[in-house]
Structures are given as structure tokens and as C-alpha cells.
Amino acid sequence: MHTTIINAQNPLLKDFIQSYIFFDINGHQPVEYTTFPNTNLCLALYKNNQINYLSDEYNNRCSVTYSEKYFQSRLYAFHQRPFEVNINSAVDQVCILFYPGALRAFTGEAYQSILDTDHAFEVIFPMCAGFLSRLFNEESISKRVSLIEGLLLEKLTRKPNSRIIESLLLISANGKNEFRVEQLANKMMMNTSTLYRLFSSELGISPKAFLQTSRFRDALGQLISAKYVNLNDVANENNYYDLSHFTKEIKSLSGKSPKILKKEISVEQSQLAWIYYGEK
Structure with missing residues (x-):
């Protein structure tokens, strides 16, 4: 799995967005990793993947498989348990990491309605038909960042409380x-x-x-x-x-x-703390 992390570029967004993470898996060998509770919120965008997410008192895990559904998106947030991810498909995934409270600058939707859907992007950013197609059709990561930041600037409606x-x-x-x-x-x-x-x-x-x-x-x-x-x-x-x-x-x-934990944990690009098990 290839991982690229880019911090927010536009000065107007740096108080709201921590970074953008791009995951790319071309093969079909299973990949597993674990991340940990954080105070930020992750809006994850997927192309041609089925996301099966289970979060309850005893579980906090996500499995990613191939799907003919074109796009899915989820908001991952408020974990009080380690987040276990199992990937069994090629993946082209984009994550937008919001600072605490920053999502409220873009939407007034109730958190639960965003957390409970696999179309979180559409809930947060309604009336944006075609954006995900343009995003995933763009191969350049720098141009993807420009597209994302253009949307975020357009939808930035208010300052945090x-x-x-x-x-x-x-x-x-x-x-x-x-x-x-x-x-x-x-x-x-x-x-x-x-x-x-x-x-x-x-x-x-x-x-x-x-x-x-x-x-x-x-x-x-x-x-x-x-x-x-x-x-x-x-x-x-x-x-x-x-x-x-x-x-x-x-x-x-x-x-x-x-x-x-000290023995097994690693850090990706000085930002993403995880236990990466790699291809199985």
C-alpha cells in the first residue's frame, strides 16, 4: 500500500483541515492496519469499494472489499477503541482530516446522521453532483488536493463556535x-x-x-x-x-x-501513528 500525506495548503483552510491522506493499493493481497483514538475527524472517500463498518461497545473495525458501486464515503470519528482495518481489494482512498470542531464550519447536519451513512460526503456537501467523479478521475495528487480545497473554500460557511x-x-x-x-x-x-x-x-x-x-x-x-x-x-x-x-x-x-504498543507502533510521514501489518 502506498500512502501519501499532504497538509492543508490554502491559508484559509489551515485552521480547519489538518491534512489529506491518499491510500493506493493496486494489488489484491489483503492489507491490515490499526489506528487509534484521536480528536480529529476523518472523512474517507472510496471508489469501487464496499465498506463494512462495525462500531459498538466491543468492536471498532472496518473491512474494505471490491464493489461495483461507484462511490462510498464514511465519517470515522469519536473512537474509544482501536480502529482495525482489513482491506481485501484494490483501493483508491482519499481522507480529509478535520481538526476538532472544524466540520461545523462546513455543515450543520447532526453528527449521528453523518456517522450512520456510507454516503457521508453527500450529507456534508449536498448539491455537489459530479465532484467525486472529477476527484477520482484526476491522477495527480496535487491536482486532487486543489480540487478538494476548492470545494472546501466554496462550502466554508462560518467560523467554528x-x-x-x-x-x-x-x-x-x-x-x-x-x-x-x-x-x-x-x-x-x-x-x-x-x-x-x-x-x-x-x-x-x-x-x-x-x-x-x-x-x-x-x-x-x-x-x-x-x-x-x-x-x-x-x-x-x-x-x-x-x-x-x-x-x-x-x-x-x-x-x-x-x-x-511502543514496540509495534510506527509513524507514517511523521503524522500517521499506526500498527501496519502490511500485505498478508
């Missing part, structure tokens, strides 16, 4: 210190139920889950880094109670202990 931006800045400014929902609500001068409604509406995830996932991603970055060789240091740096608490939470969100 100012209270959500304020809350995200507070979380970021708090650094590695443990931040509880009640503390965040107090700093925002609102009660916790209002904060939960704000996060649900604008981010699609509860503040508790967002804070947990943010801390997990910080710890994951340190597990990958050669700078951190001692697990106790990573646990302390991210304000887990102790190594046992750290191990339990990392295993809950990644499916593996920190020690095994």
Missing part, C-alpha cells in the same frame, strides 16, 4: 496537567450540563471523552519518541495517577499495553 475554540485553547494551555470536566466548566463559567451540550453539538463527543483522548494522544506521541524510554516518565509527564492507571487506560484505548 467561539466557545468551543475557547474551551480547546484552555485545554491546550493546561498542558500536561490533568484537567477535569468540572474544572473546564468553571473556567468557561458554565455548568457541566451546558458544557456537555456544547461539546455534543459542536464536537460530537463528550468533554470527558475528549479530555481522555487528548491525554492519550499526548502519551502516544511520547511512547513513539526515542526521547522517552521509561514508561514511568511517560505516565508522570501526562499526570496519570501511577503506572497501573497509565497501563490500564492505554490498553483500553489502544488494545495493547504501553510496552507492546
Whole structure:
């Protein structure tokens, strides 16, 4: 599988879009990989693939097979379990990664209606007939990026909610210190139920889950880094109670202990943290 990651190019989009990921598989040997909970949202576009996605209390997996259906698209977001992907087909896949809250600048559709469909693109960007055909007919990745950014600029309708931006800045400014929902609500001068409604509406995830996932991603970055060789240091740096608490939470969100995760994980182009099993 060939993977290309390109950051947002247009300055007007850099506050909304993290990057674009292009996956290309020409052969038919099965490919497997696992990614992990993140705070961003991934809009995945497929050509001639059937996407079978199962997400519940015990599962978070996706299988990709060949289909005569021309296009499918899914929004992958709000994971609290590792995301397991099995590909059994040639693939030409395009992913648009939105920063937290940024999708709301392009659509007011309820998150659940987007998550529950295999035509998420059409729900987010209605009245765009023919765009996916133009996108996938273009072989040049740079020209594909230009097409995507042209659409995004056209559909950019409003700025993200100012209270959500304020809350995200507070979380970021708090650094590695443990931040509880009640503390965040107090700093925002609102009660916790209002904060939960704000996060649900604008981010699609509860503040508790967002804070947990943010801390997990910080710890994951340190597990990958050669700078951190001692697990106790990573646990302390991210304000887990102790190594046992750290191990339990990392295993809950990644499916593996920190020690095994550190050994198996790799990073694609300095951005995509995954366990890539390659062709089987």
C-alpha cells in the first residue's frame, strides 16, 4: 500500500483541515492496519469499494472489499477503541482530516446522521453532483488536493463556535496537567450540563471523552519518541495517577499495553501513528 500525506495548503483552510491522506493499493493481497483514538475527524472517500463498518461497545473495525458501486464515503470519528482495518481489494482512498470542531464550519447536519451513512460526503456537501467523479478521475495528487480545497473554500460557511475554540485553547494551555470536566466548566463559567451540550453539538463527543483522548494522544506521541524510554516518565509527564492507571487506560484505548504498543507502533510521514501489518 502506498500512502501519501499532504497538509492543508490554502491559508484559509489551515485552521480547519489538518491534512489529506491518499491510500493506493493496486494489488489484491489483503492489507491490515490499526489506528487509534484521536480528536480529529476523518472523512474517507472510496471508489469501487464496499465498506463494512462495525462500531459498538466491543468492536471498532472496518473491512474494505471490491464493489461495483461507484462511490462510498464514511465519517470515522469519536473512537474509544482501536480502529482495525482489513482491506481485501484494490483501493483508491482519499481522507480529509478535520481538526476538532472544524466540520461545523462546513455543515450543520447532526453528527449521528453523518456517522450512520456510507454516503457521508453527500450529507456534508449536498448539491455537489459530479465532484467525486472529477476527484477520482484526476491522477495527480496535487491536482486532487486543489480540487478538494476548492470545494472546501466554496462550502466554508462560518467560523467554528467561539466557545468551543475557547474551551480547546484552555485545554491546550493546561498542558500536561490533568484537567477535569468540572474544572473546564468553571473556567468557561458554565455548568457541566451546558458544557456537555456544547461539546455534543459542536464536537460530537463528550468533554470527558475528549479530555481522555487528548491525554492519550499526548502519551502516544511520547511512547513513539526515542526521547522517552521509561514508561514511568511517560505516565508522570501526562499526570496519570501511577503506572497501573497509565497501563490500564492505554490498553483500553489502544488494545495493547504501553510496552507492546511502543514496540509495534510506527509513524507514517511523521503524522500517521499506526500498527501496519502490511500485505498478508
